[in-house]
Amino acid sequence: MKLEDIIKERRSIKRFKDIPVPIDIIRSLLETSTWAPNHKLTQPWRFVVVHGDSRLKLAEATRAFMAGKEKDPEKKEAAGQRGYNKLIDVPMFVAVIMEENPNPMTREEDYAATSALIQNFSLLAWEQGIGLIWEKYGMIHSIEFREALGVKPGEKIVGSLHVGYPDMIPSPRPRNAIDQLLTIMD
Secondary structure, X not given: OOHHXXXXXXXXXXXXXXXXXXXXXXXXXXXXXXXXXXXXHOOOEEEEEEEHHHHHHHHHHHHHHHHHHOOOOOOHHHHHHHHHHHHHOOOEEEXXXXXXXXXXXXXXXXHHHHHHHHHHHHHHHHHOOOEEEEXXXXXXXXXXXXXXXXXXXXXXXXXXXXXXXXXXXXXXXXXXXXXXXXXOOO
8 A cells, every 4th residue: 555545544533342452462563663753752642542441431531520520410421331331442542641741842842742653653553553642632631531541740741642453434525725724835
């Protein structure tokens, strides 16, 4: 498959088959992904892979977060259960965690590099028939979620990647024409 085709055919996947993704494949994809452009080669990232029974810890953290967010006491339990259900059906999570450099310019460059790493991972996974969605929901800032992943002070979760074999691949959505986006200055 050509890279151009992989880029155009990749989709964000929300529904997965109940088939585990081998850790060896994820390790290999992450290793290759770290070759993302990274100014000053700070390599600010680390990863936490959550699969199997350890998903319960994240699902429970999500239950607590969603229940705590609900204002109506009668709806707290249902809100928590919805959050739990959403996460427990995901075969694997790959949390991409970045050390937040105290220098604002370096921190911004590190965030861009970490985002490029996630794109690399996404394309490499797609090439292997593995889908994912890059999630960045409010609960990644919650104490429960951060503790469940072992995120330390001074670290930021750049993405919670939901990873698995696609159960359904969405149709492509149109993109703006390049002529609407491009300015050429002579």
